[in-house]
Structures are given as structure tokens and as C-alpha cells.
Amino acid sequence: MNSSVRFCDNCGATNRPDAKFCYACGQPQISYATTNTVTGLLTSAYELKQRYHILQKLGQGGFGAIYKAADLLFNDTPRAVKEMGMRGLDEQETKEAIVAFRNEATLLANLSHPNLPRIYDHFEERGRWYLVMDYIEGETLEKRLEMAPGGYLPLKEVVELGIQLCTVLGYLHSHQPPIIFRDLKPDNVMLTPDGQVYLIDFGIARFFKPGQTKDTMSLGTPGYAAPEQYGRMQTTIRSDIYSLGATLYQMISGIHPGLTPFLQQPLELDASQPANVALEKLVMQMLELKEQQRPQDAMIVKQELQSVQQMLQSASIKRIVQPMQAAVQSSPVTTTSQATMLLTTLAPRPSIIVDQHGGGNYSSLSEAIQQAEAGSFIFLREGLYKESIILDKPVEIIANGPRDRIILESDDTHCVVMQTTTATLRGLTIHCPAGPTGKTSYAINITEGELFIENCDISSASSSCIAIRNANTNPTIRYCTIHDSANHGITIAQNARATIEYCDIFHHPRAGIHITSGADPVLRHCNIYNSERYGLLINEQGRGTFEDCDIHHHGYAAATISTQSNPLLLRCQLHDNQKYGIEVLQEGQGSYQDCEIAGSGIDNVSISTGSTPYYYLCRIHDAQQHGVKVSDNGLGILEYCDISTSQQANVAITSGGNPQFQRSTIHKGLDYGIAVFEGGHGTIERCTLAANAKGAFSIEPGSNVILKQNVL
Missing domain, CATH: 2.160.20.10 (Single-stranded right-handed beta-helix, Pectin lyase-like)
Known part of the structure; x- marks a missing residue:
């Protein structure tokens, strides 16, 4: 987190470090010691809000901790207290974390169901946020599976748990608009000693919005999250059906679905038992990649599980390992009308x-x-x-x-x-x-x-x-x-x-990926390298979303964007390319967020000929010439970027270039921090320029640069 700014505890907006009130929401800005934003530090006997007496810490993760506490207002009734802190979060992450916390509190406060914990309180104290709910005695389904021999459960238990989960999902989905849980997995399912199921952790649940085509953010757990949670689509109740299917698959097979997301093989059940065949077909249907091919809602799944349950009650179940072909052979004819009906619906x-x-x-x-x-x-x-x-x-x-x-x-x-x-x-x-x-x-x-x-x-x-x-x-x-x-x-x-994921793409004479004439793919976790020209070549109004890709060692540029093309790059690494990291020219556009762009033979970022890209939170360093060069009437905005260690000026603006640099750090250059020459323009606002070998600025006569509230 940048020490030169502070984030509002109420809304997450960026403020000056000495601000007394938030400029966005007007709330007082309270100073905390650095360690006070760390979670998991509450000790036994600590009291929150003079009401919740901490008994013990139950667990801790990357986003917070959870405690067992005694509620002093209700005869020391045990409660679960969920704690969330903001340490290490940037501005956008802080806003999202606060929204998710309030969303969880609001959702639970308006829900009442035997399979959901009740919420009693939520509040902020000393820079951390707390949610107080039922303390549930028991263990998570994740823990149950870890302790089970082979990592799987008896089929009768699987079906019983599945029916309970369908019941609570059906309750959530029956709201108007439906509530989509979006993170169903064994670690979010609590089991009490008497077999009661509780669905916990509503941090990323959201309402389904009719008419909306995509969610504002993609969240979930790999292996359990449906494919649409990673693309530009809105999650629906069938997204929860997929997650339930992945959870059932793990309970039956003992195989964690995160090992090979979306690649589940047929289950190894005895195909001579009608209940086994019916259960397998149901689970595999729930795991269909295409949303419309999954069961329509949780109540349909519940009805089919209840039918399987009735068949299991009158049959002994035997688990055997079989070749893959056995999973797709025709099943024996059963004499029960119920099994016949179900197997007809789910025919091999x-x-x-x-x-x-x-x-x-x-x-x-x-x-x-x-x-x-x-x-x-x-x-x-x-x-x-x-x-x-x-x-x-x-x-x-x-x-x-x-x-x-x-x-x-x-x-x-x-x-x-x-x-x-x-x-x-x-x-x-x-x-x-x-x-x-x-x-x-x-x-x-x-x-x-x-x-x-x-x-x-x-x-x-x-x-x-x-x-x-x-x-x-x-x-x-x-x-x-x-x-x-x-x-x-x-x-x-x-x-x-197209959706392209976890691929190795290399050794091509032109580009690893060429996107043109309005095409709009999604690429995630791809390694794109060693092409003679480009990693990505995007032109003629091409688009595309690239997440967590490594694009490197290309003969010309990691990415060249032109002719009104407008891609989105998130968390990508673009490094060690012979000329450019990202070259945007001929009215190219694009949004480049939280990317690392480094080690280019000429410039890490080149913007020219009327192009208007947007860079946010990027780390741009170790260019052989410039970290960022804007020329030939290029435009563009760079916010919250870190630009450093270039052999020439960290930023060069020339020949009518007119970019905006806002709240960025430009430092440790072996030349000037920013060099403006040959009629360059631009706005440099609230930036920090430090430790550049020849100084912060070199601005030639005839250039016109607006400087506002920079730190030198």
C-alpha cells in the first residue's frame, strides 16, 4: 500500500495522508497504528464493542480471521465473530472488500432458514470490520473429507447432504431477485454432529439482475466455480448448480475438482446398480460447461437426488474401478418404474x-x-x-x-x-x-x-x-x-x-495470437512466447480480455494494438521483448491494469498516432530506452503506475504527444524522470518523481506541460 495516501474506512476512497475528513463521503478519518489493520490479533478475554468476549481464534485466512466469542448481553451465548482488515489492499481492493462485507451482512440479515446462520450484529472498530453470527458446533465438509478414508463419503451420506444443500439453494434462488451464492464448496459447508448442514460465508453472493449480461467482477474458487464466473457473463442459479455438482463429485470420488478444473472424468461406480448410474448422470449433467445444459434449478436436482435415495435404500452399493468405456455403456434394465423413468431422462x-x-x-x-x-x-x-x-x-x-x-x-x-x-x-x-x-x-x-x-x-x-x-x-x-x-x-x-486457458503458445513467424475485425476472445493463464514478431497482434477493432498471461521473448513486441482496437489486459506479465512491451498506435485503445511491463529492447510502453490507451496500477521498469514514450500526437492516461530504472528518460513525450500521468511514481531512472521535447505536451498531476539521475524534468522550449501538485 502506498504510504503517501490513505484509504477511507467507510468508502475506500483515496485521501491525503493528513486528511481529517474523506473528500468522497465526508466521514472522519481516524488514525490507526500500522498493526491495527492486521487481523487475527485479538486475544482471549478481549472485548469487542463491550459486548463480545473473545474466547478463542478459530481460524485465519488471507482476508481476515474468525473467533469464538461469548455474547455478554445474552448470558454468554457463544457467537462466531468474523473479522476483516484492510492491510495490503489498494484503493480498488479496499472498496471491493468493504462492499463484499456489507453485502454479506445485508444478505444474512434478511434471510431466515434452518440451513443458514443467523446474523446478530455488524460493526467497524479500530479499522477492522466485524460480523457476528451463530456459532455452529461441528466441522466443515472439507475437514470431513480430509478425515474420510480415500477422501470420499458413503453414497447414502452424499445424497443426504446433497438434498440439504439443494433445499437451502432453492430457498436462496426463490427470492426476487434470486440470490446467487457463487462460492459453494466443502469449506463453506458446516456439518453439525447431528447431521445438520449450514451454508456459510456469503462474501461474494450477489443478486441476479435480469437483463444484465455480465457480472462486475469474477470471483469464486477454481474447480468449484462455473465457467461463466470467469467470463463476461452474469452468474445465474445454474452457476450454483455447477458448484453443487463439483462438490457432489468430490464427495463421491475423493478427487478435488480444483486439480483439473472443468475436466472431470466419469465417476468410478458400479454400473450394474441403477442408483449409481442415475447419480453419475445427474452429477455429470450438473457439471456441463454450457449453462443451459445443466438442470434448471435446485429443486429439480433435489427431486432426482430423492429418487436416487429411494433406490439406495433397497440396494447395496459397491464401489469398483472400471475402464473409461464402462462409464458410457448402456446400463442394465431395472424392474422398478422409478428407476426406469430416471434412467430414461439421463440415458447413457x-x-x-x-x-x-x-x-x-x-x-x-x-x-x-x-x-x-x-x-x-x-x-x-x-x-x-x-x-x-x-x-x-x-x-x-x-x-x-x-x-x-x-x-x-x-x-x-x-x-x-x-x-x-x-x-x-x-x-x-x-x-x-x-x-x-x-x-x-x-x-x-x-x-x-x-x-x-x-x-x-x-x-x-x-x-x-x-x-x-x-x-x-x-x-x-x-x-x-x-x-x-x-x-x-x-x-x-x-x-x-473464444475462451483460451492454460495454453502454451510459441514459435510462430508472426503472432502468437492475432485478433482482428471485431473478434472478442478471453485468454487466461496462457504462456505466449518466442514468436518472431508479436505475442499479441490486435487490429481492425479487435478486442479481447487477457487475464494472468505471461507474454515474453518476442522478436518485436509483446503486444501491438492498432486501428481502434480495444483490449483489456489484467495482471499480465509482458517482459524481455526485443523492441516493445506494449505498442499502441494508429488510434489504438485498450485498458492495461495491474500489469508488469519490463525489460524491453527499446520502450516498455509506446503510444503514438492518436492512440488513447489507459494504464492503471502497472509496474513499468528496466527498459533499454524509455519506460513510456508518447509521440506523434499520442494521448493516453496512466494512473497509479510505477515507472522506474529506464536507461534513458523514464517518460519521454515528443512530437505532439499529450498524455496524462496521475498519481504515479516515476523514479530511479538513469536519465531524467520525464523528458519533454520537440513540441510535446501533457499533464503531470500528483505524481512522485524521485532519484532520477539527471533530475525530475527536462522540458525543452516549445513544449507545453501542465504540472499539478507533484512531489519532487
Whole structure:
């Protein structure tokens, strides 16, 4: 946290360190010792609000602590006291933390249900916030699973807990507007000794807002949070259905869903038992990546769990390990009408085996697709399949062996063409060799639908590895290696969307990712490196959201943004590129927040030719020339940035450049802090300039810079 500012305890706004009142909300600004913002320091016998006598600390995490306390006004009744502090939070994080705390207090105060703790009080004291609620004797479901042999529970117990969780979710979802919990996981479920379930920690719950297309922030726990919680969509009650499905999956299998988010394999249950088959199909339906394919609401899930419960009462359950194929075989016919009805609703999907050597149903993948029913699993055994496939029906193609020994290759056209609404490729090597001269072939060509690609090795000696085009196209690409193309790693164009996560993208002659003509993908946790020109090339009104990506060692720039393109980069690392970290030119735009931009061969940030980017909370350092250079009528705003250790001026403004620097720290440069020359302009406001070798400013005659309230 910057010691030159302070954050208001009431609203989180930034104030001067000597402010007596908050300029935003007018509340008095109280001074605290530094350690008073640390949580978890309350000792036994400490009294909060002269009412809550601390008995012991129950736990502590990154955002606060929780205590057991005696309520002196109610005969020492035990209470749980949740404590939240602000230490280490910046301005925006402080605002969000206070909003989340008040949201939790407001939500709980208006709820009354046997599976929810009651709230008794909430208040602020000495810079920390407190929420007082029921003390629940028992343990979390997380702890129960940790202590259970194998990490899983008996199926009868799983179903009983699931029914209780459906009951409380149904209560929350029945409100108008519905309350979406958004963080259902074993650690937020308390179990009492008599088997009662309590849902705890409403810190990120929110109301569903009809007509709103996305949430204002993406939160949740990896493995339990639904895919839409990470994208630009609004969470709905089906987001909680996904989280409940992930929790049930863990209780049944003992496998933590966070190990491989969105990649749950079929459960290993005895398929001869109708209850097992019905339960597995229900859980896997709850874990569908597409929101509309999950059960509609918690009451439907509850009814199906109750049906499973009745079947379990009259059958012995045996857990065995089986091959993957067993999970998709047809189940035995049951004599009970109830089981027949449920299994009809959740019917198993057919499976096909493709084996070049004659050991399967087909030796050709194309023939298998042609003959497959919609929704089939196609298991592909080891071999080099020299063919081009057209995905014209919903199928899942799954490698049945090591990825590097199951190869799909086409010499004269695209290896894979997507021509259906949905399909899956999993665990394949897909390579497009150099084809006829002048012909462009992609390893995967996606012009419609939602193709799900995971754990594939993809390359092309003909053109880009993957081409994604058209507005009705929205694939998901996860855990893939995308390398050694003849053009770009992935080309996304013509208003297409995509979600690309946890991929390695490298060795491309042009760009790792090319976004153009209105395309708007989402990339998260990708490693994009060693292309001859660009990590990201975004032009012609391209957009895109990039979160937690590492973009480095490119021959020209980590990212080049032009022609009214407007991406969003959050928490990305852009470093060690031969010329630029981020180059914005030709009226390019974009928002770059909490990024590290470092070690560029020329300038870390280059803004020119009418461009208007926005940089916030970025760390910009160790450029061979300038940390930030604004030229040729470039504009832009840089707020709360740290710009340091450039070989030349940390900031250079020239040739009509006219940026705004606000509340930034510009320091430790080996030249000037800010150099303005050749008709440069700009506004430098409330910035700190320190320890620059030649001084804070060099402003040549003819340049016009506005300086306001800077610290030198």
C-alpha cells in the first residue's frame, strides 16, 4: 500500500495522508497504528464493542480471521465473530472488500432458514470490520473429507447432504431477485454432529439482475466455480448448480475438482446398480460447461437426488474401478418404474472405438464420425491418422492413449473442420503439414459452433494452427500446446469469440495470437512466447480480455494494438521483448491494469498516432530506452503506475504527444524522470518523481506541460 495516501474506512476512497475528513463521503478519518489493520490479533478475554468476549481464534485466512466469542448481553451465548482488515489492499481492493462485507451482512440479515446462520450484529472498530453470527458446533465438509478414508463419503451420506444443500439453494434462488451464492464448496459447508448442514460465508453472493449480461467482477474458487464466473457473463442459479455438482463429485470420488478444473472424468461406480448410474448422470449433467445444459434449478436436482435415495435404500452399493468405456455403456434394465423413468431422462451416451489396426468398431476416424449418433463418445487408439475430419454432428473425440502417439494429419486441407453446434477434441496431436503452394490450411478451422479442445498438441506448417471466425463461433481451448505455425498461432476474426486457458503458445513467424475485425476472445493463464514478431497482434477493432498471461521473448513486441482496437489486459506479465512491451498506435485503445511491463529492447510502453490507451496500477521498469514514450500526437492516461530504472528518460513525450500521468511514481531512472521535447505536451498531476539521475524534468522550449501538485 502506498504510504503517501490513505484509504477511507467507510468508502475506500483515496485521501491525503493528513486528511481529517474523506473528500468522497465526508466521514472522519481516524488514525490507526500500522498493526491495527492486521487481523487475527485479538486475544482471549478481549472485548469487542463491550459486548463480545473473545474466547478463542478459530481460524485465519488471507482476508481476515474468525473467533469464538461469548455474547455478554445474552448470558454468554457463544457467537462466531468474523473479522476483516484492510492491510495490503489498494484503493480498488479496499472498496471491493468493504462492499463484499456489507453485502454479506445485508444478505444474512434478511434471510431466515434452518440451513443458514443467523446474523446478530455488524460493526467497524479500530479499522477492522466485524460480523457476528451463530456459532455452529461441528466441522466443515472439507475437514470431513480430509478425515474420510480415500477422501470420499458413503453414497447414502452424499445424497443426504446433497438434498440439504439443494433445499437451502432453492430457498436462496426463490427470492426476487434470486440470490446467487457463487462460492459453494466443502469449506463453506458446516456439518453439525447431528447431521445438520449450514451454508456459510456469503462474501461474494450477489443478486441476479435480469437483463444484465455480465457480472462486475469474477470471483469464486477454481474447480468449484462455473465457467461463466470467469467470463463476461452474469452468474445465474445454474452457476450454483455447477458448484453443487463439483462438490457432489468430490464427495463421491475423493478427487478435488480444483486439480483439473472443468475436466472431470466419469465417476468410478458400479454400473450394474441403477442408483449409481442415475447419480453419475445427474452429477455429470450438473457439471456441463454450457449453462443451459445443466438442470434448471435446485429443486429439480433435489427431486432426482430423492429418487436416487429411494433406490439406495433397497440396494447395496459397491464401489469398483472400471475402464473409461464402462462409464458410457448402456446400463442394465431395472424392474422398478422409478428407476426406469430416471434412467430414461439421463440415458447413457453411445461409444465408438477407432483403431487403425482393426481392434475397434472402425479404422477411420472420418467413417466413425459419419456413422456415429449425435452425442457419441469416439475413443481414438494409437496411430497416425492421415485424414481430414468434418465435425458435422455433436460428438466427443477422446484419445485412448498417450497424446504424442495419437496423431491426426492432413496433407492437402484442414485437419479438422467444425460444422456443428458443439463437439469435443481431447488428448490428440493435430498437425497440418505444408500443403500445395498457395493453399492455406489450418490444423483446426472453426467457422461455427462451440468446439471444446483440451490437452491437444496443435501445429501447422501451412498457415495458422487454429482459425476462429464468425459471430456465431465460440470455442473453448484449454491445456493445449499450440506451436510452430507458418503464420499465427491462433487467428480470431469476424466478431468471433473464444475462451483460451492454460495454453502454451510459441514459435510462430508472426503472432502468437492475432485478433482482428471485431473478434472478442478471453485468454487466461496462457504462456505466449518466442514468436518472431508479436505475442499479441490486435487490429481492425479487435478486442479481447487477457487475464494472468505471461507474454515474453518476442522478436518485436509483446503486444501491438492498432486501428481502434480495444483490449483489456489484467495482471499480465509482458517482459524481455526485443523492441516493445506494449505498442499502441494508429488510434489504438485498450485498458492495461495491474500489469508488469519490463525489460524491453527499446520502450516498455509506446503510444503514438492518436492512440488513447489507459494504464492503471502497472509496474513499468528496466527498459533499454524509455519506460513510456508518447509521440506523434499520442494521448493516453496512466494512473497509479510505477515507472522506474529506464536507461534513458523514464517518460519521454515528443512530437505532439499529450498524455496524462496521475498519481504515479516515476523514479530511479538513469536519465531524467520525464523528458519533454520537440513540441510535446501533457499533464503531470500528483505524481512522485524521485532519484532520477539527471533530475525530475527536462522540458525543452516549445513544449507545453501542465504540472499539478507533484512531489519532487
